[in-house]
Amino acid sequence: MRAAYAAELGGAEPLDNLEIGDRPDPSPGPGEVRVRVRAVSLNHHDYFTLRGIVGYPIQPPRILGCDASGVVESYGSDASADAPPVGSDVAVYPVRRCGRCIACQGHDPMLCRRFEMLSDGDFEGSLAQYVVVPARSVVPKPAAFTHEQTACMGVSFLTAYRMLFVKAALAPGQSVLVQGAGGGLATAAIALAAAAGMTVFASSRSSEKLEAARALGAQHAVAAGKDAYKEVLRLTGGAGVDAVIESVGEPTWGTSLRSVRQGGAIVVAGATAGANPPADLARVFWRQLRVLGSTMGTFPEFVQLLKFVEARGVKPVIDATYPLADARTAFARLAAGDVFGKLVITID
Ligand SMILES: [Zn+2]
Numbered sequence: 001m002r003a004a005y006a007a008e009l010g011g012a013e014p015l016d017n018l019e020i021g022d023r024p025d026p027s028p029g030p031g032e033v034r035v036r037v038r039a040v041s042l043n044h045h046d047y048f049t050l051r052g053i054v055g056y057p058i059q060p061p062r063i064l065g066c067d068a069s070g071v072v073e074s075y076g077s078d079a080s081a082d083a084p085p086v087g088s089d090v091a092v093y094p095v096r097r098c099g100r101c102i103a104c105q106g107h108d109p110m111l112c113r114r115f116e117m118l119s120d121g122d123f124e125g126s127l128a129q130y131v132v133v134p135a136r137s138v139v140p141k142p143a144a145f146t147h148e149q150t151a152c153m154g155v156s157f158l159t160a161y162r163m164l165f166v167k168a169a170l171a172p173g174q175s176v177l178v179q180g181a182g183g184g185l186a187t188a189a190i191a192l193a194a195a196a197g198m199t200v201f202a203s204s205r206s207s208e209k210l211e212a213a214r215a216l217g218a219q220h221a222v223a224a225g226k227d228a229y230k231e232v233l234r235l236t237g238g239a240g241v242d243a244v245i246e247s248v249g250e251p252t253w254g255t256s257l258r259s260v261r262q263g264g265a266i267v268v269a270g271a272t273a274g275a276n277p278p279a280d281l282a283r284v285f286w287r288q289l290r291v292l293g294s295t296m297g298t299f300p301e302f303v304q305l306l307k308f309v310e311a312r313g314v315k316p317v318i319d320a321t322y323p324l325a326d327a328r329t330a331f332a333r334l335a336a337g338d339v340f341g342k343l344v345i346t347i348d
Contacts (some may be wrong), residue, residue, distance in 0.1 A: 001025050003128035004327040004345070005063045010052030015335060017050045018328055023063060026124065026132040028076040033083070033135040035070040035092060038147035039321075040126045042334050042343045043067065043155045043184065044272055049119060050331070056121040065127030065345075066118045068092040069150035075135055089141040092126065092133055093302045094118045094154040109298055110162075117155075117296070127327065129347055139303055142310040152316035152342045153306060155296070156184035160192050160245070161305040162297035163267040168243035172197030175241040177222075177232060177259050179203050180248040181213035184342045185269065187317045189245045190216045195312040201241060203228055203255065212340050216317065224251070229258035240264060250274030257283050265290040272337075317341030323348070 003023040011017065028034040046064045048054070072086050084090050096116045097104055103111035118133070119125030141150045164170050170193070178189045181202035193200045194217025201220040202213035210221035222231045232255075233240060240261035246252065249271030256266050257280050266289060284291065297305070308314070321344040322330045330343045 001129035002324055002347075003063045004065070004324060005061045005127070006050050007061050009050065009054070009058065009060055014047065014050040014052075015328065015331055018064075018331055019061070020325060020327055023061070023128060026130055028074060028132050030076045030078050031135055032076045032132050033079070033138055034073045034130055034132050035068060035090060035138065036073045037068050037070040037126055037129060037131055037347050039069045039151040039347065040065045040345045041067045041151045041156070041184065042330055042345065044270065044334070045117060045155065046119070046125075046127075047331065047335050054120065056116060058121070062119060063124040063126075063128050064119050065125035065131075066094045067151045067154040068094070068118070068126035068131055069141055069147040070131070072138065073130065079135060083135050084138055084140055089147070090138040091141050091150045091153055091306060092118070092131065093137040093139065093299055095296055095299070096123060096134065110296060115295070127324070127345060136299070139306065142306055144310060144313075145315075148318060148321055148344045148346065149316050151344055152184065152188070152318065153309070154302070156342060157188040157192070157309070157316065158297040158302050158305055159185055159269050159294065160188035161308070162301055163245055163269055163294045164189060164193055164196070164243075166297070166301065167267045167292045167294045168265045170196070170198055170243055173199075174243070175199040175201065175236065176243045176245060177201040177203065177241045177256070178218070178245045179252040179256060180224075181218065182206065182209040182340050183247070183272070183337075184339075185247050186245070187213075187216060187341045190218050191314050191317070192308070194218065195308070195314045201232055201235070203252065209340055224255070226254070228255045232259040236261075243267060247271070248273050250277040253277035254280070257289065260289060263288045263290070265292055267292045267294050269294045318344050320344070321346055
């Protein structure tokens with residue numbers, strides 16, 4: 001089958017590690033399903049893998065890709081009666097975990113120490129004609145969604161959903177600042193928060209991206225920079241926002257600490273522009289701030305997300321789609337950060 005894979009990891013030119021070529025067809029084992037992939041959206045995770053920044057050792061060649069939307073092609077030996085039938089359109093839940101540890105059996109399986117995403121560890125990713133995943137990881141595609149739209153749900157939208165509704169536990173009427181409006185996660189957070197009845201502030205260095213954030217549902221667009229927090233405080237009568245969605249890191253951390261209200265939450269799910277800003281601990285304890293790490297989301301959260309976006313008509317912003325043969329162009333754009341919304345690869 002055709003696939004986009006990392007032939008090597010790391011080095012000075014990570015994009016040179018990307019190959020588009022033939023890889024062996026995978027077959028589903030017991031408890032697994034083989035999905036004919038129709039669309040995959042790119043995530044920073046894919047570029048981190050090319051750079052050799054991985055959570056678990058990876059032996060290249062490794063097929064990249066975490067998200068997927070496609071068609072059920074076959075099950076292994078023991079498909080359950082309630083599994084989506086062969087031929088049906090499905091969204092793929094991208095997380096794998098051990099299923100046995102105390103976290104997996106407790107209230108938050110995302111705390112499993114063997115948590116992995118598609119393309120991590122021993123598992124091939126989804127940027128291929130076929131992907132094999134646990135049979136319990138596929139759910140029916142929202143009827144009103146295309147495969148391209150569905151392929152944006154598994155990582156960006158699921159991460160944003162958990163940050164807003166689980167970690168920050170925001171309620172309708174509360175306010176949230178989404179830093180770095182433009183990327184897949186930030187655009188998802190703006191759209192989900194607006195649909196849930198929150199007052200959304202979006203920050204960016206780009207006036208075009210701020211305009212686009214407004215179109216997505218942000219009431220307030222704030223030019224990023226060292227005075228950005230003053231604008232947030234002015235717009236909130238000096239109080240600050242209830243929560244901040246942070247995935248940028250060093251350039252925005254100071255604004256996040258100064259823009260959140262007393263006792264508010266800063267939820268961190270990435271540090272694409274640097275992971276070591278000054279901590280400013282005096283502000284953290286004196287203002288009793290909550291700094292919350294967040295990664296992906298549980299399977300029930302994924303199902304709830306799909307129901308939410310379908311019920312509210314929330315659609316992902318897709319910047320551009322490319323055929324698998326042009327995946328390198330899409331990866332170069334992801335690496336350059338010159339994107340508003342998601343980049344999607346289609347596979348025919
Ligand atoms: Zn576990």
